[in-house]
Amino acid sequence: MGTLTEEIFTRRLGREVHAGEIVVAPVDYAMAHDVTGPLAIEAFRKLGVPLWDPQRVIMVFDHILPANTVASAGLHKVVRDFADEFGVTHVFQEGICHQLMVEKGFIRPGGIVVGADSHSTTYGALGCFSAGFGSTDIAVTFATGKTWFRVPETIRINLRGALPPGIFPKDLALKVIRMLGAEGANYLAVEWGGEAVEAMSVDERLTLANLTVDFGGKAGLCEPDEHTRAYLGEAEVYDLHPIAPVYRSLIEVDAQTLEPQIACPPAIDNVQDLSAVAGTELDEVFVGSCANGRIEDLAIVAGYFKGRQVSPRTRTIVVPASKQIYMEALARGYIQTFMEAGALVMNAGCGPCLGRQHGVLGPGERALSTSNRNYAGRMGSAQAEIYLANPAVAAASALAGVITDPRGLN
Amino acid sequence: MARVFKFGDAISTDAIIPGRYNVTTDATALGKACFIEARPDFAGTVQQGDVIIGGRNFGCGSSREHAPMAIKAAGIQAVVARSFARIFYRNAINIGLPVIQCDAIYDAVEDGDPISIDIHSGGIDVDGKMFQGETPGPVAAAIMEAGTLIDLIKTRGWAAIEEVS
Numbered sequence: 001m002g003t004l005t006e007e008i009f010t011r012r013l014g015r016e017v018h019a020g021e022i023v024v025a026p027v028d029y030a031m032a033h034d035v036t037g038p039l040a041i042e043a044f045r046k047l048g049v050p051l052w053d054p055q056r057v058i059m060v061f062d063h064i065l066p067a068n069t070v071a072s073a074g075l076h077k078v079v080r081d082f083a084d085e086f087g088v089t090h091v092f093q094e095g096i097c098h099q100l101m102v103e104k105g106f107i108r109p110g111g112i113v114v115g116a117d118s119h120s121t122t123y124g125a126l127g128c129f130s131a132g133f134g135s136t137d138i139a140v141t142f143a144t145g146k147t148w149f150r151v152p153e154t155i156r157i158n159l160r161g162a163l164p165p166g167i168f169p170k171d172l173a174l175k176v177i178r179m180l181g182a183e184g185a186n187y188l189a190v191e192w193g194g195e196a197v198e199a200m201s202v203d204e205r206l207t208l209a210n211l212t213v214d215f216g217g218k219a220g221l222c223e224p225d226e227h228t229r230a231y232l233g234e235a236e237v238y239d240l241h242p243i244a245p246v247y248r249s250l251i252e253v254d255a256q257t258l259e260p261q262i263a264c265p266p267a268i269d270n271v272q273d274l275s276a277v278a279g280t281e282l283d284e285v286f287v288g289s290c291a292n293g294r295i296e297d298l299a300i301v302a303g304y305f306k307g308r309q310v311s312p313r314t315r316t317i318v319v320p321a322s323k324q325i326y327m328e329a330l331a332r333g334y335i336q337t338f339m340e341a342g343a344l345v346m347n348a349g350c351g352p353c354l355g356r357q358h359g360v361l362g363p364g365e366r367a368l369s370t371s372n373r374n375y376a377g378r379m380g381s382a383q384a385e386i387y388l389a390n391p392a393v394a395a396a397s398a399l400a401g402v403i404t405d406p407r408g409l410n
Numbered sequence: 411m412a413r414v415f416k417f418g419d420a421i422s423t424d425a426i427i428p429g430r431y432n433v434t435t436d437a438t439a440l441g442k443a444c445f446i447e448a449r450p451d452f453a454g455t456v457q458q459g460d461v462i463i464g465g466r467n468f469g470c471g472s473s474r475e476h477a478p479m480a481i482k483a484a485g486i487q488a489v490v491a492r493s494f495a496r497i498f499y500r501n502a503i504n505i506g507l508p509v510i511q512c513d514a515i516y517d518a519v520e521d522g523d524p525i526s527i528d529i530h531s532g533g534i535d536v537d538g539k540m541f542q543g544e545t546p547g548p549v550a551a552a553i554m555e556a557g558t559l560i561d562l563i564k565t566r567g568w569a570a571i572e573e574v575s
Contacts, residue, residue: 021575022547022548022549022571022574022575023575024568024571024572024575035429035432035474036473036474036475038435039435039475039476039479042435043560046560046564047560047563047564048564063429064433069433071433071434072433074433075433075434075435078435116473117472117473118471118472118473118497120473132473132497133473133497133500134473134474134475134478134497134500134501134504135475135501136475136501136504136505136558136559136560137500137501137504137559139560140559140560140563143563144563144568146568148549148568148571148575150547150549182420182467182470183466183467183470183493183495186467186493186495186496187496216467216470216495216496218496267420354429354472355428355429355430356429356430356432356433373422373424373471373472375420375422375424375425375471376424376425376447376448377424377425377428377447377448378422378424378429381447382425382428382447382448
C-alpha cells in the first residue's frame with residue numbers, strides 16, 4: 001500500500017513502510033565518480049573494513065575526462081588505485097555516470113540505488129528509487145551495502161494531454177520548477193505521471209527524473225510499464241504501482257498549451273517563456289549532459305543542423321552522454337552533420353556543464369545549454385550567464401547566434 | 411566573539427566552492443577557496459568560530475562534499491539558514507559541520523553582528539537577542555554526538571541509527 005516510494009521500501013524491507021519513517025535499507029549499487037569518488041575512498045579507508053561487494057560498487061570517470069591537469073590526474077589515480085586494490089571491475093570512462101548506470105543494466109524497476117552525485121535521481125525514470133548523496137554517505141555504503149533514509153512523502157505531478165510539436169520533457173520539467181520553485185520538492189519524492197508521461201520514451205523520462213533534484217526532489221519516479229520493459233529488453237511485466245497512495249500534494253500541468261521554457265540566469269527557477277528572451281545574443285551553445293545528451297536529443301539537433309551552418313559568433317559544442325550514444329550518432333550520420341554545421345564534437349562525458357574542462361565561459365559571456373544548472377560560476381566565470389533550454393531551442397539558437405524559437409524552422 | 415557572515419537565498423555549492431577548485435581532497439586547500447568568486451574576501455577575513463547566516467535553500471545543487479568541507483576548514487563554527495538543500499544538510503552533519511534551520515533570525519542580523527550558538531539546543535544569541543533554531547532530528551543528533559558519520563558507524567555500526575529510527 002502506498003506511493004511508489006512506499007511500495008519499493010515495503011517490498012525491500014519485507015514489512016509495511018510509510019513516509020516519515022527512518023529506515024536502514026540495503027541498496028543494489030553504489031556509484032561515485034572522479035570528483036566525489038576520491039573523498040568517498042578517503043572516508044571508506046577510515047572505516048578500515050573490507051569493501052561490501054566489489055561487483056556492486058561503480059566508479060565512473062566523467063566530470064574531468066580525460067584528466068586536464070596534474071591535480072585531476074591525481075584524483076583519477078586515487079580512484080584507479082582503489083579499484084585495483086579492492087577488485088572493483090565496474091570502472092568506466094565512456095560517458096556520464098547516470099547514463100552508464102542505465103545503459104549497463106544496473107538499474108531495475110523496484111530497485112534502490114545510491115550515487116555520489118545529485119543527479120542520481122535520474123534512475124527513477126525506470127521505477128527505481130535512487131537518490132544523490134555526498135561522499136561520506138557513499139563511503140558507508142561501500143563498507144556495509146546499506147544506507148539510512150527518511151522515507152519521503154511524495155508530490156504527484158500529472159502531465160496532462162499530449163506534448164505539442166516543438167515542446168519536450170525539458171519544457172515540462174522547467175514549467176514544474178517555475179511553478180514549485182527551486183526547493184519545491186525538498187526532502188520529498190516526486191512521481192511523474194499523466195498521459196504525457198505514459199506516452200514518453202524512457203529517454204524522455206530520464207530527463208524528467210534527472211531534473212527532479214533541481215527543484216529539491218530526493219527521488220523522481222515513473223511507473224514502470226511497457227516502455228520500460230521494451231527499453232530493458234526483458235520479458236518481465238513489472239507489477240509496481242502506487243496502491244491507494246496518500247500524496248503530500250497533487251500538481252496538474254497542461255502539456256498541450258505549453259510554450260518552450262527557458263531557465264534564465266542565475267537560478268533554475270527563474271523560468272520564462274522563450275518569447276520573453278528571444279533575440280538574446282549567445283557566445284556558446286552546449287548540447288549534452290545527463291539532462292539532454294541522449295540519442296533522441298542528438299536526433300533533434302541533427303534535424304535542425306542538416307544542411308545549415310551554426311552562427312560563426314557562437315561556439316557550439318556537442319557532447320554525447322555516452323560512447324554508445326556517440327557510436328549510434330556516428331552510425332546515423334549525426335556526428336558528420338554536427339561537424340559539417342561547424343559544431344565542435346567532444347568525447348562522451350559531462351562536457352562543459354560544470355566548468356572544469358573544455359568549453360569554459362569567460363567573464364561577460366552568455367551561454368545556452370541543454371544541461372540542468374545555471375548558477376553563477378557553474379560553467380566558468382561567475383560573471384558569465386547561463387540559459388537552460390530544450391535541444392530544439394539549443395539547435396535553433398546555435399544556428400542564429402541568438403535565443404531562437406525553433407518552431408518557425410523545419 | 412564570533413561574528414556573522416550573512417548570505418542571500420539559494421547559495422549553491424558552485425558558489426561555496428566552484429567546480430574547478432574541487433580537484434583536491436585537502437580540506438585546507440578547499441577552505442582557502444571557499445566563496446572564492448561569490449565573496450572573494452571571505453577566506454581572508456573569516457576567523458575561527460564565525461557563523462554563516464544563509465537564506466533559503468542554502469547549499470543547493472551539486473552533492474559535492476567539498477562544499478561543507480570548505481566552510482568548515484575556513485573556520486566556520488556553524489551555518490544557520492532559513493532552509494537547507496537536502497544533500498548539503500546531510501553532508502554537513504556527516505562531516506561534523508553543525509547546521510541549524512532558523513527562519514526568524516534572518517531579517518534580524520547583519521554582517522559582522524556578534525553571535526553565539528549552542529549547537530545542541532539550537533539556541534542562538536545575537537547581541538543579546540535570542541532565537542531558537544530547529545533541533546536536529548534523531549539521526550543527525552546521533553551523528554553530532556559521535557562527531558562524524560564515520561565515527562558513529564565505526565564505533566557503533568548501523569545499530570546506532572536503527573535504535574533511533
